[in-house]
Amino acid sequence: MNCQQYCDDLTAYMDGELAPSRSRELTSHLGQCRSCREELRALQASAEIVEPHINDLEPAPEMWNNLHSRIAVMPAPAAFGGFFGTWLSSRWLKAAVGAAAAVVLAVGMWGTMNYLSYQREVRQYMSDYIRERELEEEALRVREVNAPAEGTRVGTPQAMEPANPFGVIRTVSFDNPFKTEGQ
Amino acid sequence: MNPGGYSKLSTALITGISLSLLIQGAAVGAVSAVQPQGKADAKLGKIRSMAETQHEIVMILMRKKEFSKAMAEANKIFEMGWPADQEPLLVKELLGLSGQFMRYQQPEIALELLEHNVKVFEDSKSQVAIYKEMGYAAKEMGRDDEALEYFKKAHQLEKSPPR
Numbered sequence: 001m002n003c004q005q006y007c008d009d010l011t012a013y014m015d016g017e018l019a020p021s022r023s024r025e026l027t028s029h030l031g032q033c034r035s036c037r038e039e040l041r042a043l044q045a046s047a048e049i050v051e052p053h054i055n056d057l058e059p060a061p062e063m064w065n066n067l068h069s070r071i072a073v074m075p076a077p078a079a080f081g082g083f084f085g086t087w088l089s090s091r092w093l094k095a096a097v098g099a100a101a102a103v104v105l106a107v108g109m110w111g112t113m114n115y116l117s118y119q120r121e122v123r124q125y126m127s128d129y130i131r132e133r134e135l136e137e138e139a140l141r142v143r144e145v146n147a148p149a150e151g152t153r154v155g156t157p158q159a160m161e162p163a164n165p166f167g168v169i170r171t172v173s174f175d176n177p178f179k180t181e182g183q
Numbered sequence: 184m185n186p187g188g189y190s191k192l193s194t195a196l197i198t199g200i201s202l203s204l205l206i207q208g209a210a211v212g213a214v215s216a217v218q219p220q221g222k223a224d225a226k227l228g229k230i231r232s233m234a235e236t237q238h239e240i241v242m243i244l245m246r247k248k249e250f251s252k253a254m255a256e257a258n259k260i261f262e263m264g265w266p267a268d269q270e271p272l273l274v275k276e277l278l279g280l281s282g283q284f285m286r287y288q289q290p291e292i293a294l295e296l297l298e299h300n301v302k303v304f305e306d307s308k309s310q311v312a313i314y315k316e317m318g319y320a321a322k323e324m325g326r327d328d329e330a331l332e333y334f335k336k337a338h339q340l341e342k343s344p345p346r
Contacts, residue, residue: 121338122331122334122335122338123331125334125337125338126318126322126330126331126334129315129318129319129334130319130322133316133319137282137286157245157283157286157287158245158246160283160286161242161245161283162276162279162280162282162283163279164235164238164239165238165272165275165276165279166231166232166234166235166238166272166276167231167232167235
C-alpha cells in the first residue's frame with residue numbers, strides 16, 4: 001500500500017467506518033508516516049470548522065409554514081369527472097393501455113417482418129435477373145466463338161452485335177468492276 | 184309494246200341500276216376502308232426503314248468508340264412516332280443497344296439510354312424489362328443501392344401493374 005491509498009481512506013478512518021483490521025493498519029502507518037499524519041491533521045482541522053455550522057443549514061420552521069400556506073391557496077388540478085374519469089382511473093385503463101401496447105408491438109413486428117421479407121424477395125428477384133443476363137451473355141460468347149460473324153475478331157463486342165430488329169440490310173458482295181487486270 | 188311490257192322493262196332497269204349502285208357503293212366503301220390501312224402500313228414501313236438505317240449508324244459509331252454520339256443517334260430511333268403495337272420491337276432494340284454498350288464497357292451510357300427512353304413505353308411489361316436492365320447496368324457499375332431501387336420498381340410494376 002502506498003500513501004495515496006492510505007490517504008484515500010482517511011475520511012472513513014476519521015468517521016470510524018473502516019474495517020478494524022484496515023483501521024489498525026492505517027494507525028500503524030500513521031505512526032511511521034509524517035506526510036499522512038499531516039494530511040489527517042488537515043482533514044480534522046477542516047472538519048472542526050465545518051461541523052459546528054451544520055445545524056445552521058437546516059431550513060427554518062417559518063419557511064415550511066410559508067410553503068404550506070402557499071400550497072393551500074393554489075387552485076387544485078382539474079380532475080377527470082364523469083364516465084371518463086371513472087374509466088380512466090379504473091383497471092380498465094390499465095387493461096386498455098396493455099392492449100394498445102400489445103397491438104402496437106404486434107403491428108410493429110408484422111411491419112418489420114413484412115419489410116424484411118419484401119427486401120429478401122427483391123434481392124432474390126435481382127439476383128435471378130443478373131444470373132439470367134450473365135448466362136445470356138455467356139451463351140452469346142459461346143455462340144460467337146463457335147460461329148464467328150464474318151469480318152469480326154472473336155471475343156470483341158463487335159462480334160456480338162445485336163441483330164438489327166427492323167429488317168435485313170442486304171449486303172451483296174460483288175467484284176469491283178473497276179479493278180484492272182493484274183491487280 | 185304493250186303497257187305491261189314497259190312496266191316490266193322499267194322494273195328490270197331500276198333493279199339493274201340499284202344493283203350496280205349497290206355494288207359500286209360497296210366497292211367504294213371497301214376501298215376507302217382499305218386506304219387508311221394502306222397508308223398506315225406505308226408510314227410504318229418508312230419508319231422501320233429509317234430505324235433500320237439508324238440502328239446501323241449506331242453500330243458504326245460504337246465500333247468507332249464514339250459512344251456519346253452513338254447514344255444520341257440511338258435516342259432518335261425511339262422518337263420516330265412509332266405506333267403502339269410496335270412496342271415489343273422497340274423493347275428488343277432498346278435492350279439490345281444497352282447490352283451492346285455494356286459489352287463495350289459503357290454501362291453509364293447504357294443506363295442513360297434506358298433512362299431517357301423508358302418514358303416512351305406504355306406497357307408495364309416493357310417497363311418491367313427496361314427497369315430490370317437499368318438495375319443490371321447500375322449493378323455493373325457497382326452502384327448496388329441504385330440497382331436495388333430499379334429492381335424494386337420493376338418488381339412493383341410486375342406485381343401490381345398500373346391499370
